[in-house]
Amino acid sequence: MSDVLLENVSMSYGSTLAVDNLTMTVSDGAFVVLLGPTGAGKTTTLRLISGLERPDAGDIRIDGRSVVNETPAQRDVAMVFQQYSLYPHMTVRENLAFPLRSPILKTPEDEIARKIREVAEVLSIPHKLDNKATELSGGEMQRVSIGRALVRDPSIYLMDEPLSSLDAKLRADLRVELKRIQASLGATMLYVTHDQIEAMTMATHVGVLDEGRLVQFGSPREIYEDPVSLYVAGRLGLPRINALPAGVFGGAPTEAKTIGLRPEHIAHGEGKPSTVSRVERLGDQTRLHLQLDGHDIVTLTDPHTDLEPGDTVAIQPRNALYFDAAGARIA
């Protein structure tokens, strides 16, 4: 596996600047998750590294070697797309073997057989190896797509929401399995997801993109606890961080325009009276929707709470984050 470095990389589609002067290192063995809303440039970043797109400016290095003039095959990256992309006329076994038989890798047949067995086991598809790709369910096809990357030992795995089309149980199982495989292989991974749990549990580092720019890079915990802006604070955490006018509870720094309160950073029992507007019981947690001076707030409460809409709850902030008028963090 390898270090992958993007250095001042920019790329436009026509007049749309998709990636804007992006500098980022994916270190050997790191699991980097890219976060950002739709259109932020996540997929384009993966396509630039894989060689499916060429940067207009900047350099991309794999293990110190500039790869911008190399073909995707020469770069030796493995990409998994959100939508499976299998060869429909081939069996699962042939699909998995395909990348290993490339003229560049030329893997011996006994090793191909061993790798296919291993990967099929991990992905729970050994009984499907002789099926045609078209004879699989959507979830099975996506597992084969992931398997096609995992049979290889590329310089980096690039995965674009690989689990998003799977059902909840399979997604949870494969999340744990992918993380285990990555850690045990010491694989370098760049992974796009909108899933909060995947980002928090799989990533060693999170990169937050905003309109093609990297606005923060750090451990999931840093991004969650110490965001540089309101935009970054809104990318991690479910329910999302509450953003309210800075003065609602008093005591805000003078420059502050907005107070950011994560659901778990709202203490109940003392402070300003708020009105319960909705109680959402999710089983393991109960979300409390509150109204305070005309603002909606979402917080968490005891799963067995007796609170009902119309009740009054006194609340006060604990560990608030403050942001200025431009959304930059000031405290």
Ligand SMILES: Nc1ncnc2c1ncn2[C@@H]1O[C@H](COP(=O)(O)OP(=O)(O)OP(=O)(O)O)[C@@H](O)[C@H]1O
């Ligand atoms: N083939 C294309 N032609 C023209 N514009 C494109 C093309 N692909 C992407 N774009 C534009 O480039 C920008 C970045 O797109 P990109 O797909 O990288 O975003 P993303 O963060 O991956 O979004 P999503 O979460 O929806 O996948 C967007 O404004 C998008 O509309």
